[in-house]
Amino acid sequence: MSEMPISRFAPSPTGRLHLGHGFSALCAHDLARSAGGRFLLRIEDIDPIRCRPEHVAGIIEDLAWLGIGWDEPPLFQSQRLPLYADALGRLKAAGLVYPCFCTRARIAAEIAASAAAPHGPDGPLYPGICRDLPDEERAVRIAAGEAHAWRLDVAKAAALAGPLSWHDARAGEVAATPHAHGDVVLARKDAPTSYHLAVTVDDAAQGVTDVVRGEDLFAATHVHRLLQALLALPVPRYHHHALLADEKGERLAKRAGSPTLASMRAEGADPVELVARLRAAGRP
Ligand code: GLU
Numbered sequence: 001m002s003e004m005p006i007s008r009f010a011p012s013p014t015g016r017l018h019l020g021h022g023f024s025a026l027c028a029h030d031l032a033r034s035a036g037g038r039f040l041l042r043i044e045d046i047d048p049i050r051c052r053p054e055h056v057a058g059i060i061e062d063l064a065w066l067g068i069g070w071d072e073p074p075l076f077q078s079q080r081l082p083l084y085a086d087a088l089g090r091l092k093a094a095g096l097v098y099p100c101f102c103t104r105a106r107i108a109a110e111i112a113a114s115a116a117a118p119h120g121p122d123g124p125l126y127p128g129i130c131r132d133l134p135d136e137e138r139a140v141r142i143a144a145g146e147a148h149a150w151r152l153d154v155a156k157a158a159a160l161a162g163p164l165s166w167h168d169a170r171a172g173e174v175a176a177t178p179h180a181h182g183d184v185v186l187a188r189k190d191a192p193t194s195y196h197l198a199v200t201v202d203d204a205a206q207g208v209t210d211v212v213r214g215e216d217l218f219a220a221t222h223v224h225r226l227l228q229a230l231l232a233l234p235v236p237r238y239h240h241h242a243l244l245a246d247e248k249g250e251r252l253a254k255r256a257g258s259p260t261l262a263s264m265r266a267e268g269a270d271p272v273e274l275v276a277r278l279r280a281a282g283r284p
Contacts, residue, residue: 005037007210009063009070010199012044013055016260017062020214020244023278027241028212029068030279040206041070045078046191046198062261065271075206077198084193087201087231088150088186096157096230097186099138099148100130118182121219125182126151150187154178154226161229166221169239178226180219186227200224204233215240244281 009025011017017025032039043059045051063070091097110127111117117124131153142148157178164176186197203211203224211221218240228235264274 003209005032005035005210006040006206006208007032007037007212008040008042008203008206008208009068010042010044010202010213011059012047012050013052013059014047014050015055016058016262018258018260019264019278020258022062022066022261022274023244023281024212024214024241025063025068026066026275026278027239027282028210029070030282031210031212031239037209038071039069040072040208041074042202042206043074043076043078044195044198045076046081046193046195048191051078058262062265065261065265066275067271075202077193077202080198080202080205081192083205084187084198084201087197088193091152091157091186091230092150094160094230095153096160097150097152098131098133098183099142100126100151100183100185101141101146101148102126102129120181122181126184128183131183147189149185149189151183152186152223152226154181154183157226157230161226164225164229166225166235167237168218168221169237171218171240174221176222176225178222181223184223196220196223196227200227200231200233203236204228204231208236210239211236212239212241214243216243241282244278 007028009021009028011021011025029039031037041059041063043056045056060074088097106129107126110129111124114127117127119125130151165173166176168174184196185194188194202208221238221240225235227233265271
């Protein structure tokens, strides 16, 4: 690596950290620090309903317990909304996003009514109901205060950007296929951004050279790569690690009742031994 690596751990404070989070944080931390680089903490708290201050405190406590330290004060996405609005504004000006007034029920009904609704990595794709609304209708509905999200017109955007690729440590050079996600939401009805937009803007703003995260986010990188091209942002290297599995080889998913770091600590687990175990799990 020519420059000093900068990596980050970017949890959403929607609950306590699990073992899998600890593993991910450690992978990111070790990648940068072992090469004399910097490791950053970013709190992805754009969801006003699910994110809670006590979970931020929990994240800081849990990382400290594991002995994982970070450089620079943590970045809070909730304090950066104008930057995401600015990025969205650039995409609006380029005609690459459109307002979407659909409710979940409307989208579900449309999908149910179509014989072969296309599916992406996260389920059925948005069927494009609002993609071709006349400009006047959009303006009238927005002026009337109708709730709306902003979606990326992925076909238009991908055509403009041309062929793109990105590099993953395990998968190698990957051709970007953002179409597979359909017209993703870049600003939600209840938040002026979305995961895809905020993560792309912030990885660039923080100078992140190496994105280390679980392979459950591998597919999302196709969208991030397209946004980087549209917003003229640098492209980090990606390291999508396998998700931790238990003794039976089953994934320790966040929601499948896997132990939290807090519960392990309460039961007297030794953090030094735990970190050693997690590091061993990360070695191929
Ligand atoms: N905030 C995301 C999560 O908690 C992770 C974002 C990322 O690493 O790109 O799943």
